[in-house]
Amino acid sequence: MPRPLILVSNDDGITSQGIRTLVEIMTQLGEVVVVAPDSPQSGQGHAITVDHLLRLRRSDIFGDVVAYECSGTPSDCVKLAKHHVLKDRTPDLVVSGINHGANSSISVLYSGTMSAAIEAAIEGLPAVGFSLGDFGRTPDFSHTTEYILQIAKNVLENGIPKGTALNVNFPAKSKAPLRGVKICRQGDGYWKEHFDVRKDPHGRNYFWLDGGFVNRDLGEDSDLWALENNYVSIVPCQYDLTAYGVIEQLQNWNL
């Protein structure tokens, strides 16, 4: 069997520690090609670049591994990889991350890491986003590697159900070893926003978005519960946003 072709991207940028770790793991499994943003793209959600040009430059940051840095968003990276860099070759697996910071619960919507994975899923490719719940400057990824390897092997073997991508989150490293993997639903939480209002040297207001995460989920089947209890969480995410359960109710409206 030929070695599988694995596309790697992320949203923290091509120089981040998380993508270095992910590339190291993936080279154990197959031929790796990297197309990642040339600067941090956190919070970019599913943004694509339509009003500006895109740049793509070869990078030697990963030694022998073919890599490109792109001026666009994570979604742009996946599109450029599929339709320009790889052209007629189809990746057997697309992985994104490892994100510096959790992408559990509602954060999946804002996440550039997961938008790269979901973009790949839209293109019909098996895709996984990996994130670590550690926002520190030098996060420790060492406890994630054997799980990432195992999850990637499973995807290469089983594929991923059509129309979905996997959102994998790890708790920050603690003294206790990880307790295993839980397949979860997206937890019910939100960011309670606060805007920090400041004055610039010219006396004009400007704002910084700030906020704290609120967990309002009492269930034990959510990604939030899994992470709080030192499990790896895997949520299968779909890009069909239809709320099917609501269609009938709306059909009774006076329209």
Add this chain to the structure above:
Amino acid sequence: MPRPLILVSNDDGITSQGIRTLVEIMTQLGEVVVVAPDSPQSGQGHAITVDHLLRLRRSDIFGDVVAYECSGTPSDCVKLAKHHVLKDRTPDLVVSGINHGANSSISVLYSGTMSAAIEAAIEGLPAVGFSLGDFGRTPDFSHTTEYILQIAKNVLENGIPKGTALNVNFPAKSKAPLRGVKICRQGDGYWKEHFDVRKDPHGRNYFWLDGGFVNRDLGEDSDLWALENNYVSIVPCQYDLTAYGVIEQLQNWNL
């Protein structure tokens, strides 16, 4: 009963024709406050601004209607409106649009118009995004107004089921009158991408994202079918991305 409070945003920017039309309609129903981007934000998906400061300026573009233009994304606009501009007042309705161009099928993921509505839904507010399938320079919105009024009245009366926002799309105006409203699911389609590769004056490559939409949906219950058959489509969209039907299958993996 006091007049309802209606927040209006969009992604084409505060000077676009679509938001002018929407503001005009909403002033018939209640007190309107506008917080919209100061420049076009098409394709911004659910991006938020975390690495840059935000500006918010009062605008008199809508005369007596209180309006602000914001340097951020549509999601930023809704967050700033809720937590800074309106503070202790809670909108009875949040509307976004009218977008210049359709946001049916997979385009809902890339849509700034819908991200404003979904952001409002996450905040627990009833929200609707409106889009017109006309990419021309001077689209005709006249056939949309009575439907928008009726949909907004229904939302003010009935609310919207928790965890969802409505994605409303109109076909471009044609000689035939609209045939009514269909409650739909998100159609199965995708953008077949193409990158236009050009050389700058310094001999370096740059790229433009380009592509054509491919409809691979044969059903008659999708938004794509409705729009092709001159109906107004309404898709209820949820921000819980969990693919529940897949959880059990993944639990059989070797993890």
